[in-house]
Amino acid sequence: GQQLNQSPQSMFIQEGEDVSMNCTSSSIFNTWLWYKQEPGEGPVLLIALYKAGELTSNGRLTAQFGITRKDSFLNISASIPSDVGIYFCAGQVFNDMRFGAGTRLTVKP
Amino acid sequence: NAGVTQTPKFQVLKTGQSMTLQCAQDMNHEYMSWYRQDPGMGLRLIHYSVGAGITDQGEVPNGYNVSRSTTEDFPLRLLSAAPSQTSVYFCASSPIQGAGETQYFGPGTRLLVL
Numbered sequence: 135g136q137q138l139n140q141s142p143q144s145m146f147i148q149e150g151e152d153v154s155m156n157c158t159s160s161s162i163f164n165t166w167l168w169y170k171q172e173p174g175e176g177p178v179l180l181i182a183l184y185k186a187g188e189l190t191s192n193g194r195l196t197a198q199f200g201i202t203r204k205d206s207f208l209n210i211s212a213s214i215p216s217d218v219g220i221y222f223c224a225g226q227v228f229n230d231m232r233f234g235a236g237t238r239l240t241v242k243p
Numbered sequence: 244n245a246g247v248t249q250t251p252k253f254q255v256l257k258t259g260q261s262m263t264l265q266c267a268q269d270m271n272h273e274y275m276s277w278y279r280q281d282p283g284m285g286l287r288l289i290h291y292s293v294g295a296g297i298t299d300q301g302e303v304p305n306g307y308n309v310s311r312s313t314t315e316d317f318p319l320r321l322l323s324a325a326p327s328q329t330s331v332y333f334c335a336s337s338p339i340q341g342a343g344e345t346q347y348f349g350p351g352t353r354l355l356v357l
Contacts, residue, residue: 176348233285
């Protein structure tokens with residue numbers, strides 16, 4: 135089955151910097167989801183997007199549902215040390231849900 | 244509420260051994276699922292259940308069995324473990340199928356097969 139293409143694979147940034155990551159697919163999705171996973175834990179939902187072009191924020195996080203419905207973007211502004219973790223995208227159409235491989239974020243104080 | 248719980252947290256098996264990964268949820272969710280997480284890959288669906296007594300295969304079901312006798316529990320069985328099954332396993336639940344935004348994940352079971 136097709137997985138999503140998520141990039142970058144990893145990021146090393148300085149505290150206070152902004153972060154951008156994205157997911158692309160050759161298939162159309164009806165819903166895009168962004169999760170964060172911390173060591174030893176399961177993924178936790180950050181943002182859900184339901185409509186092409188939709189821009190949704192959750193605190194310092196902002197995500198967008200691409201116009202083509204084949205991609206999505208996540209931005210984190212003014213990163214802090216607790217942003218460290220792996221960020222996953224997921225695309226869903228009806229009962230089919232596909233995940234990206236994740237972006238591992240490291241924030242240096 | 245405990246949410247989704249998984250046991251054990253970590254397990255080492257020898258090739259050919261069998262074991263059951265436990266998953267329980269206390270949110271009265273109808274839909275439960277099992278995923279495996281491998282380096283460089285997204286979560287892949289192994290099996291899922293839309294309610295007690297109903298299970299179906301996901302993307303990578305070979306080598307795994309499931310059953311759902313109650314709403315709360317959804318165990319995953321490895322009948323004869325293989326090194327290719329070394330992975331981190333996540334159980335998840337949601338009120339209904341197809342509602343990923345309401346899906347909760349357990350903390351995971353890390354399995355090493357030697």
